[in-house]
Amino acid sequence: MVRAMSDENWSPPPVLLAVDLVIFTLRHSQLQVLLVERGIDPYRGRAALPGGFLNNDSEDLLAAAHRELDEEADLDAARLHLEQLGTYGAADRDPRGRVVSVAYLAIAPHLPEPTAGTDAAGAAWRPVDAITSGELPLAFDHDVIIADGIERARSKLEHTPLATAFCEPTFTISDLQQVYEAVWGVDLDPRNFYRKVQKVPDFIRPVDAERRVTKGRPARLFTAGPATSLHPPIPRPGGTAEPEGQR
Amino acid sequence: MVRAMSDENWSPPPVLLAVDLVIFTLRHSQLQVLLVERGIDPYRGRAALPGGFLNNDSEDLLAAAHRELDEEADLDAARLHLEQLGTYGAADRDPRGRVVSVAYLAIAPHLPEPTAGTDAAGAAWRPVDAITSGELPLAFDHDVIIADGIERARSKLEHTPLATAFCEPTFTISDLQQVYEAVWGVDLDPRNFYRKVQKVPDFIRPVDAERRVTKGRPARLFTAGPATSLHPPIPRPGGTAEPEGQR
DNA sequence: ACAAAAGTGTTTCAGGTACACCCATGG
DNA sequence: CCATGGGTGTACCTGAAACACTTTTGT
Numbered sequence: 001m002v003r004a005m006s007d008e009n010w011s012p013p014p015v016l017l018a019v020d021l022v023i024f025t026l027r028h029s030q031l032q033v034l035l036v037e038r039g040i041d042p043y044r045g046r047a048a049l050p051g052g053f054l055n056n057d058s059e060d061l062l063a064a065a066h067r068e069l070d071e072e073a074d075l076d077a078a079r080l081h082l083e084q085l086g087t088y089g090a091a092d093r094d095p096r097g098r099v100v101s102v103a104y105l106a107i108a109p110h111l112p113e114p115t116a117g118t119d120a121a122g123a124a125w126r127p128v129d130a131i132t133s134g135e136l137p138l139a140f141d142h143d144v145i146i147a148d149g150i151e152r153a154r155s156k157l158e159h160t161p162l163a164t165a166f167c168e169p170t171f172t173i174s175d176l177q178q179v180y181e182a183v184w185g186v187d188l189d190p191r192n193f194y195r196k197v198q199k200v201p202d203f204i205r206p207v208d209a210e211r212r213v214t215k216g217r218p219a220r221l222f223t224a225g226p227a228t229s230l231h232p233p234i235p236r237p238g239g240t241a242e243p244e245g246q247r
Numbered sequence: 248m249v250r251a252m253s254d255e256n257w258s259p260p261p262v263l264l265a266v267d268l269v270i271f272t273l274r275h276s277q278l279q280v281l282l283v284e285r286g287i288d289p290y291r292g293r294a295a296l297p298g299g300f301l302n303n304d305s306e307d308l309l310a311a312a313h314r315e316l317d318e319e320a321d322l323d324a325a326r327l328h329l330e331q332l333g334t335y336g337a338a339d340r341d342p343r344g345r346v347v348s349v350a351y352l353a354i355a356p357h358l359p360e361p362t363a364g365t366d367a368a369g370a371a372w373r374p375v376d377a378i379t380s381g382e383l384p385l386a387f388d389h390d391v392i393i394a395d396g397i398e399r400a401r402s403k404l405e406h407t408p409l410a411t412a413f414c415e416p417t418f419t420i421s422d423l424q425q426v427y428e429a430v431w432g433v434d435l436d437p438r439n440f441y442r443k444v445q446k447v448p449d450f451i452r453p454v455d456a457e458r459r460v461t462k463g464r465p466a467r468l469f470t471a472g473p474a475t476s477l478h479p480p481i482p483r484p485g486g487t488a489e490p491e492g493q494r
Numbered sequence: 495a496c497a498a499a500a501g502t503g504t505t506t507c508a509g510g511t512a513c514a515c516c517c518a519t520g521g
Numbered sequence: 522c523c524a525t526g527g528g529t530g531t532a533c534c535t536g537a538a539a540c541a542c543t544t545t546t547g548t
Contacts, residue, residue: 014261015301017336017347054262057345061336087334087349089264089308098304100264102334102347159406174526192511194528199509216526217518421499439538441501446536463499464545 015089018101019064020051020142022085022149023073025108025125026166029182031153032125033146034073035138039122042095043139049146050123051101065104073123081107081165085149093141103145105152107165157183161203164224170207172219173197202226262336265348266311267298267389269332269396270320272355272372273413276429278400279372280393281320282385286369289342290386296393297370298348312351320370328354328412332396340388350392352399354412404430408450411471417454419466420444449473 023034035047050072054064061084066077082104089100130136131146138146156162157180164171166179177193180186197203202225211218270281282294297319301311308331313324329351336347377383378393385393403409404427411418413426424440427433444451449472458465 015264017262017264058338060338061334061347084333086331087308089349091305091307100308100349102336155406159402172527189512190526191513191528196510213519214526215520216524217528219527419500436538436540437499438501438540443537460546461499462547463497464501466500 015098015100017054018051018099019054019061019068020049020101020103020145021065021068021073021106022049022103022146023069023075023106023108024128024149024153024166025110026179026182027110027125029178030127030129031150031183032127033131033149034123035126036072036124037122038139046139047126047136048139049103049142061102062104065102065106069106075106075108075111080109081105081162085145085152088141088145090141101140101145103149105149107153107162109166109168154183161200161225164204167224170210170221170223172212172221173204174219176204176222262345262347264301265298265346266301266308266315267296267348267350267392268312268315268320268353269296269350269393270316270322270353270355271375271396271400271413272357273426273429274357274372276425277374277376278397278430279374280378280396281370282373283319284369285386293386294373294383295386296350296389308349309351312349312353316353322353322355322358327356328352328409332392332399335388335392337388348387348392350396352396354400354409356413356415401430408447408472411451414471417457417468417470419459419468420451421466423451423469 021034025032025034034050036050038044038046038048050068052064052068052072054061055067059067062082065082069075069077069080069082085103085105087100087102091098093099093101126136128146128150131138131143132150134143137143153162163176163179167175173194174190176197177188177190180193181188204222205225207221207223210221212221268281272279272281281297283297285291285293285295297315299311299315299319301308302314306314309329312329316322316324316327316329332350332352334347334349338345340346340348373383375393375397378385378390379397381390384390400409410423410426414422420441421437423444424435424437427440428435451469452472454468454470457468459468
């Protein structure tokens with residue numbers, strides 16, 4: 001058949017379309033993901049990705065992802081990175097019937113605790129390590145989706161300016177460094193990292209003569225560069241911080 | 248709502264799920280894509296990606312892609328690279344109603360002409376340039392899907408050993424070079440390329456003392472390395488071949 | 495023997511890594 | 522004035538690019 005619909009009388013089996021969200025953030029120097037507790041069967045009581053079914057006949061997929069982000073996580077969709085991750089359609093992935101799920105990947109800065117009195121009750125940040133290790137079992141095939149999400153996030157950190165999406169609107173260079181260190185579990189040399197990120201064109205932009213308070217010398221503040229620049233940005237691992245010498 | 252299906256009486260609107268294929272190959276040093284001519288409305292007579300609707304309640308998405316590959320392109324699905332590209336679900340993308348399409352990306356070596364007397368009649372390889380330039384209009388949003396496919400293919404060539412998927416089971420190093428040159432439209436120095444690809448671990452493996460006939464000195468043959476190795480393989484552009492000197 | 499393509503050796507240069515060192519602030 | 526983190530200068534080394542040169546075939 002050149003196209004299945006050429007037979008006007010045959011009707012292909014409809015499926016239910018769900019949208020699930022993999023929302024990552026950085027907390028306590030760990031990569032964490034937002035999970036909700038399922039209130040109904042199947043998998044009642046299990047942790048699961050936030051998500052839901054496509055709302056009506058005219059809702060775009062991305063729009064549905066934005067809506068779920070707002071409803072289930074109470075996060076301002078407009079201000080965070082959101083991209084399609086993949087579509088999961090194994091026939092037996094949902095015991096209720098044929099459900100195909102389009103997963104979206106979101107990256108959020110370390111915002112307020114999600115566990116408010118809102119719709120997002122029962123939502124909580126969990127370290128991804130607990131999931132990849134199998135320590136925290138998930139509903140459906142959500143563990144696979146999260147694994148794919150981690151892989152995607154790492155890959156995009158390497159090749160795109162995505163890292164800034166983990167940071168507040170303005171951030172210091174060492175804030176940014178912690179993103180890379182947490183996601184790969186490596187130690188980077190702060191001095192080399194400092195220059196490396198500044199040399200990448202359109203990656204970060206210094207904010208007009210501001211600074212911040214901590215313990216030592218104040219640090220300059222930066223913002224993400226203009227929109228998403230293309231391929232060749234971004235640092236990479238390599239370079240460890242070690243004892244050094246005198247003064 | 249924690250999950251949309253918590254209301255047992257409400258039934259989410261079903262959608263039709265299609266699977267479309269972006270099949271790339273290399274012909275005449277150009278990146279080409281396989282297109283079919285639509286026999287029915289909408290877009291009757293227009294070029295379109297091969298594809299069709301999900302077959303039955305228990306067909307996996309990847310299985311459906313394999314099936315379409317076999318039916319519409321008469322290609323041996325087992326021997327070529329196939330991966331999910333993305334899902335396209337804009338509400339108005341199909342005038343007949345709500346159709347969500349999962350696109351798959353396939354990479355094929357320069358095999359026999361697809362235009363056989365089979366089901367794949369009306370199928371033909373087309374240079375992607377003709378599509379990106381808008382010169383050859385496509386049905387639905389298939390031009391966008393192809394653009395995404397090109398981007399994905401380039402990205403994977405850079406960061407994975409995918410290039411061998413464009414080649415026959417055994418190939419020479421200059422065969423492989425032509426893949427990179429065609430996809431990026433650059434000229435590479437054969438001598439540097441030669442060593443570069445050999446240094447990448449698990450990328451290509453020399454085939455036991457074979458060779459081939461052409462005009463000059465015979466070339467060694469190689470095969471793709473063991474399975475898909477991870478991140479850091481692959482060459483990159485840079486290095487032009489120019490006039491040189493004496494002898 | 496000559497052209498054409500495969501394959502090797504070597505120089506040069508840019509970028510990454512390591513690390514000594516200076517700067518600014520709080521206690 | 523000293524601990525702490527921010528920021529600069531610089532030597533070294535590896536890997537990429539350029540290109541002279543040798544090897545092996547067909548005609």
